[in-house]
Amino acid sequence: MSPARLVAYDVLRDVEDREAYANLALASRIREARLDGRDAALATELAAGALRGRGRYDRIIELSAGRDAAEIDPRTLNVLRLGVHQLLGMRTAAHAAVNESVELQRRVGRANAAGFVNGVLRAIGRSSNEEWDRRIAERARSEDDALAAITSHPSWVLRALRDALRAEGREGELAELLAADNRPPRVSIALLPGAGVDPETLAAGSAADEAYPALSATGPSPLGLELSGGDPARVLARVGVPEGLARVQDQGSQLAALALTRLRPVSPGERWLDLCAGPGGKTAVLGAEALRGGATVRANEVSAHRAELVRRSVAAVAEAVEVVSHDGRDAAAFGDRGAVFDRILVDAPCSGLGALRRRPEARWRKRPADLPELTALQAELLDAAAERLAPGGVLAYVTCSPHLAETRVIVDRLLRRRPELRELDAKAAVRGVARGGDALDLAGSAPSAQLWPHRHGTDAMFIALLQREA
Numbered sequence: 001m002s003p004a005r006l007v008a009y010d011v012l013r014d015v016e017d018r019e020a021y022a023n024l025a026l027a028s029r030i031r032e033a034r035l036d037g038r039d040a041a042l043a044t045e046l047a048a049g050a051l052r053g054r055g056r057y058d059r060i061i062e063l064s065a066g067r068d069a070a071e072i073d074p075r076t077l078n079v080l081r082l083g084v085h086q087l088l089g090m091r092t093a094a095h096a097a098v099n100e101s102v103e104l105q106r107r108v109g110r111a112n113a114a115g116f117v118n119g120v121l122r123a124i125g126r127s128s129n130e131e132w133d134r135r136i137a138e139r140a141r142s143e144d145d146a147l148a149a150i151t152s153h154p155s156w157v158l159r160a161l162r163d164a165l166r167a168e169g170r171e172g173e174l175a176e177l178l179a180a181d182n183r184p185p186r187v188s189i190a191l192l193p194g195a196g197v198d199p200e201t202l203a204a205g206s207a208a209d210e211a212y213p214a215l216s217a218t219g220p221s222p223l224g225l226e227l228s229g230g231d232p233a234r235v236l237a238r239v240g241v242p243e244g245l246a247r248v249q250d251q252g253s254q255l256a257a258l259a260l261t262r263l264r265p266v267s268p269g270e271r272w273l274d275l276c277a278g279p280g281g282k283t284a285v286l287g288a289e290a291l292r293g294g295a296t297v298r299a300n301e302v303s304a305h306r307a308e309l310v311r312r313s314v315a316a317v318a319e320a321v322e323v324v325s326h327d328g329r330d331a332a333a334f335g336d337r338g339a340v341f342d343r344i345l346v347d348a349p350c351s352g353l354g355a356l357r358r359r360p361e362a363r364w365r366k367r368p369a370d371l372p373e374l375t376a377l378q379a380e381l382l383d384a385a386a387e388r389l390a391p392g393g394v395l396a397y398v399t400c401s402p403h404l405a406e407t408r409v410i411v412d413r414l415l416r417r418r419p420e421l422r423e424l425d426a427k428a429a430v431r432g433v434a435r436g437g438d439a440l441d442l443a444g445s446a447p448s449a450q451l452w453p454h455r456h457g458t459d460a461m462f463i464a465l466l467q468r469e470a
Ligand SMILES: C[S@@+](CC[C@H](N)C(=O)[O-])C[C@H]1O[C@@H](n2cnc3c(N)ncnc32)[C@H](O)[C@@H]1O
Pocket: 253, 275, 276, 277, 278, 279, 280, 281, 282, 283, 300, 301, 302, 303, 306, 326, 327, 328, 329, 347, 348, 349, 350, 400
């Protein structure tokens, strides 16, 4: 019985029983089992693939077993999900995938269901991916149901994503977006201003170092690099940039921070606020930009633990950043009574539907019922921030969700509540900072900018910019 399969199985249980994050559960289970690099990679592929593909795999298991997934013992169902991923997602030889799964079932589930596992998986292994998708489509309740099952998305998420694309006149991109959600992203790195080298020069240097995976100066952020593989921490330790100035960060997040900091030149003495800063990725960009321009940043985060992560994240630019921990709706988050800020980032807590490719289990954990509480909080945080925006100051509202209820609806309502705010052209601001500039394909007539995994290779970040009347 391969130890990687046992680890992958345990991770599936951790995610289900303890609501664990798959990446954290994987790291600790791999450590506990002392897997070597190859087995660790196999355990990761198995667990992440089975979690991401769960919707589609369950439908295939139901078709093969002739019963609902909900009627199958949960332990057996996880064994089957791992087995189907090997058969259809990894092209493991069918006999090996079936035999290993039967062994796993004997070890972790009811031994008397080993025959059931054997039969269901053998039947699945006899048909190709295309044939299974055709069968899913034939038996589906509707076209949406078929698309949701085949692309392994919950139906409500599929509808939300389509609504957001339709609002930009790009409904036709839905299939591409759903496919992009199922591809683990390339590792992106931000090289912060102050690193003493630009991404292009660093990439050229790394290409000459054959012992390490290459960095390339690609992606839409002017600070961005992409890594072809390997452990980013080891690669970053090797590149010779001062610690903390080269860091793993999605390029959509980089662009969101830069759209605010580079919207117009920084006047020395400007005061900036990052209201929801944890764990501090964008704060580090703000801090580096503030240092260059002579501004200072107040970074607030409600959770004390995450505020500590912000402190660590900004260590390289700490002289420009003060970190505090309060509820962003409380006056204490803003410091001295009457203090106002020239630029405020509200990177609000959100459903995270724009980052599904990063966390394989996330799509199954979110519920539409989570949204009302989140949208209420988003509106309250924005109101609190708008109160403390200096005359002429700019507020950036950012989410890593494209759900319209968390994006345009929130902004339109804010503008109605607060006539002193005017929405700026965030598309122009993002294009203005992006690598490739005007070629960046931002769609729709709204002034806000929506980035997408399938179109930009970033998380689906939403960025709106609002200016207070001078
Ligand atoms: C989307 S994350 C911010 C990500 C961060 N800007 C970055 O780039 O690393 C939202 C953060 O808001 C925090 N948060 C949630 N409720 C809050 C509140 N009432 N006040 C302030 N922060 C809050 C969460 O703990 C979370 O760390």
